[in-house]
Amino acid sequence: MGTSRIGLIGLGTMGAALALNMANNGVSVAVYNRTTQRTHDFVDGAGELADRLTATESLEDLVAAIAPPRAVVLMVPAGDIVDDHIARLRPLMDKDDLIIDAGNANFRDTIRRAKAARDDGVPYLGIGVSGGEDGARHGPSIMGGGDGAAWERVAPILTAIAAKHDGTPCATYMGPDGAGHFVKAVHNGIEYADMQMIAEIYGLLRDGRGASYDDIAALFERWDGGPLQSYLVEITAKVCAAKDPRGAGPLLAVIEDTAGQKGTGRWTAIEAQHLAAPVPVIEAAVAARNMSALKDRRAAGEARFGAGAQAFDVPGDATLERALIAGKILCYSQGFDMLSRASADFDWSLPLPEIAKVWRAGCIIRSAMLDDMADALTDSDTSLMLSGGFANRLEDAMPALRDVVARAIAAGHAVPALAGAVTYFDTMRTARGTADMIQGQRDFFGWHGFARLDDAGRDHHGPWVD
Numbered sequence: 001m002g003t004s005r006i007g008l009i010g011l012g013t014m015g016a017a018l019a020l021n022m023a024n025n026g027v028s029v030a031v032y033n034r035t036t037q038r039t040h041d042f043v044d045g046a047g048e049l050a051d052r053l054t055a056t057e058s059l060e061d062l063v064a065a066i067a068p069p070r071a072v073v074l075m076v077p078a079g080d081i082v083d084d085h086i087a088r089l090r091p092l093m094d095k096d097d098l099i100i101d102a103g104n105a106n107f108r109d110t111i112r113r114a115k116a117a118r119d120d121g122v123p124y125l126g127i128g129v130s131g132g133e134d135g136a137r138h139g140p141s142i143m144g145g146g147d148g149a150a151w152e153r154v155a156p157i158l159t160a161i162a163a164k165h166d167g168t169p170c171a172t173y174m175g176p177d178g179a180g181h182f183v184k185a186v187h188n189g190i191e192y193a194d195m196q197m198i199a200e201i202y203g204l205l206r207d208g209r210g211a212s213y214d215d216i217a218a219l220f221e222r223w224d225g226g227p228l229q230s231y232l233v234e235i236t237a238k239v240c241a242a243k244d245p246r247g248a249g250p251l252l253a254v255i256e257d258t259a260g261q262k263g264t265g266r267w268t269a270i271e272a273q274h275l276a277a278p279v280p281v282i283e284a285a286v287a288a289r290n291m292s293a294l295k296d297r298r299a300a301g302e303a304r305f306g307a308g309a310q311a312f313d314v315p316g317d318a319t320l321e322r323a324l325i326a327g328k329i330l331c332y333s334q335g336f337d338m339l340s341r342a343s344a345d346f347d348w349s350l351p352l353p354e355i356a357k358v359w360r361a362g363c364i365i366r367s368a369m370l371d372d373m374a375d376a377l378t379d380s381d382t383s384l385m386l387s388g389g390f391a392n393r394l395e396d397a398m399p400a401l402r403d404v405v406a407r408a409i410a411a412g413h414a415v416p417a418l419a420g421a422v423t424y425f426d427t428m429r430t431a432r433g434t435a436d437m438i439q440g441q442r443d444f445f446g447w448h449g450f451a452r453l454d455d456a457g458r459d460h461h462g463p464w465v466d
């Protein structure tokens, strides 16, 4: 009979760090990795934690090494690899043994897997884990989803390894089926948007103002001490300050300007469309990554039309800071609105204030503002951008965002996420918009009907044809 409290499959960046975190918290872990050498290297390199780690060389050995009722965490790439592991693990496991997918799964896959597990009468959890390698090792943010009783079973381990915000563990059960992975996807969508807006401000400073990398680093470091305090602003300063190990210059100057992506931001944009939830800042950030990958096309465009990014009179540091504050509030507001929409559509009862709380520490989008967001979402059931404190902050910061975007666009700088934030703000404060024209056009060509302001209850048609 095995004695390890839990099993973990996949000793890559995240899995290895999570296993060490568990061991560090007194949890014995049986580990398995496809490449066996990696398993042994991992345990051999675990120092004093090695006593709590059991290396196994097959799934059979892994399952045998765990004390029943067993729990096995998958930390492998999303997609077929997860299905393949579930199919190979289940025959080796007992009815009440639990499989936990802790990778970045598409929540629709998680719903499918959770349903299959329910049909088979076996427990299943899909949990979102954020914080990168350091978070996984020292305290990630954990967004749980799936079988509630199964969550309770492993909650003591997950809350022990999670980040703590003023002593409160950042590990929360979000709801059934794919709720945990959905919340993680929206987290990553916000992550994309936050990163993109920061990158756009960096571009204005670098190309518009001609600031040095060290000066940009110093500015972001200063901002990290104010209302923008966040992990992403903190690491932006460090990335700007980093020197090229192969030379004396800044490292950023030699990093190719094509962004990678594993899919979570794209999933968020796709799901937003399914839900008809407007998230234009997140969509702009995903599109910006896609455009960044079209390096040859961008070079051809520059050769044909001339470079877009020209030197210009970039607004002052305080204006840039306020512009980022406005953009940040608007992108988080969109993210929370999307969560609210999904909660209603999927009947999940997502706990919005708890989501803000679980993001306060451990995860990539942790920031000082989330504390106030948790309060605002607790006190009011309106959108974040309309809630008392944030509406006031927006009112104060919007002129700066508008100024930055207007001047950047006039000078030929691409600021898609910041511009998306301005447009969203203006759209969402326009009670009488322009969709009357869309309705007129639709009725003209397709007899689709429209509602009248003075008679909204039924379909009307225009006198378009004789």
Ligand SMILES: NC(=O)C1=CN([C@@H]2O[C@H](COP(=O)(O)OP(=O)(O)OC[C@H]3O[C@@H](n4cnc5c(N)ncnc54)[C@H](OP(=O)(O)O)[C@@H]3O)[C@@H](O)[C@H]2O)C=CC1
Pocket: 009, 010, 011, 012, 013, 014, 015, 033, 034, 035, 038, 075, 076, 077, 078, 081, 102, 103, 104, 105, 129, 130, 131, 132, 133, 262
């Ligand atoms: N890196 C990050 O910042 C974060 C990642 N995640 C998610 O965590 C999961 C793991 O990511 P990460 O640790 O970064 O990935 P890595 O690439 O570092 O590690 C991948 C792991 O999966 C194993 N693996 C890959 N392909 C297969 C396969 N076909 N069959 C069996 N095992 C396989 C690898 O084994 P082998 O050694 O044999 O190659 C390795 O152990 C992903 O879902 C990712 O999206 C979530 C949050 C943050």
Ligand SMILES: O=C(CO)[C@H](O)[C@H](O)COP(=O)(O)O
Pocket: 104, 129, 130, 131, 132, 188, 191, 260, 261, 262, 263, 264, 265, 364
């Ligand atoms: O989940 C994460 C952070 O929260 C992972 O780091 C993820 O890989 C980031 O997404 P991408 O690779 O698409 O930039």
